Amino acid sequence: MDMQMILSKIEEQFEKQTSLITDNVTKKLSATIDEKLNPLLEENQELKKEISSLKSKLQNLERDIRRNNLIMHGVKETENADVIDLVLKTLNIACEKAGIxxxxxxxxxxxRRLGKATPNKIRPILISVTLAWRKTQMLKNKKSLPQNVYISEDYSKDVLNKRKELKIQQQEEIKQGKQAYIRYDKLIIKEKPSEKRKRSLSKSPKTPHSAESTYAAQTKICKTKKLEQMNRARSNSFSTPTANKQ
Known part of the structure; x- marks a missing residue:
């Protein structure tokens, strides 16, 4: 019994020492790892910020490059035909129809055409214009283009995918009675202005106590008094007895 008790105590003491050693080693390892990892984590965060900033700059640069671009769809491909001449002819048809x-x-x-030439497929045309306002003018009059021909903005694939997602949300907002439109890769939502009823100006009834009626009455009285005074003066002049001749 004594030996068993001694062994049990030894095992118990051994377990305590093992646990203590494990805790100390774990703490030291954790402290060492943290000490070495913290600079790496901070550096990682800085790199993420720099990557995000560079990505934003690249997106802005790409947007600026595409700012004066148009994509024309539906213009049939003709052999030995200059693409610029085809574009000019198509655009001017719309201009004549729109009166611009x-x-x-x-x-x-x-x-230039986009993509590889394939049978029975019309490739779109990428157009770069020199004047931004002409591009805007053409987009406003795009309904005047020939049948089956249309133009659109030149967006990147990421922006196109984002716009597709936003169109679904846009339709939902419109169903709820809101104004919603997509500007580049952002959805703009506004409340519709409430229709204000035009208040009809009701004419106040003319009462004898109104300022206008009081002024008119006073003017009439003054005129009447003047006429009376003139009539009296005339009657007095006619009724004055002349001196008797002696």
């Missing part, structure tokens, strides 16, 4: 000034060749800096 025709395009000159210098207003288009570049025009």
């Amino acid at each position: 000034e025709n395009w000159d060749k210098w207003e288009i800096s570049d025009a």
